[in-house]
Amino acid sequence: MTEKTTLVINDMTCNHCVGTVRKAIEDALPGAQVDVDLATHRVSFTGDRSKAEDAIREAGYTPEAA
Template sequence: MTEATILTVNDMTCSHCVGTVRKALEEALPGAEINVDLATHKVSFTGDRAKGEEAIKEAGYTPEPA
């Protein structure tokens, strides 16, 4: 089983942000297991950590270690 990467994305402030981050990760990591939680600002995903972080940054957000 692949270990999930968990990041904090404090600049996600609304459901639109959640959708944007989710879509960016889905495009960068096809088939990855993705969870985006607005209440805790946590994003978790399986797959390549560097690709996931880069996708979040390219979408305009700031991922940090959880």
């Protein structure tokens, strides 16, 4: 089983942001399971944490440890 990582992205503020963050992670980690909770600004995913964090930053958001 792949470890799940949860990050807080406080600058993710709307459903468009959710889609952008989700796509960034899915593009960086094909086949990753991605769950995004806009209300708590949390994103959980399976796969390489540093690759996902880089992709989120490249998309213009600021991931932080949850």
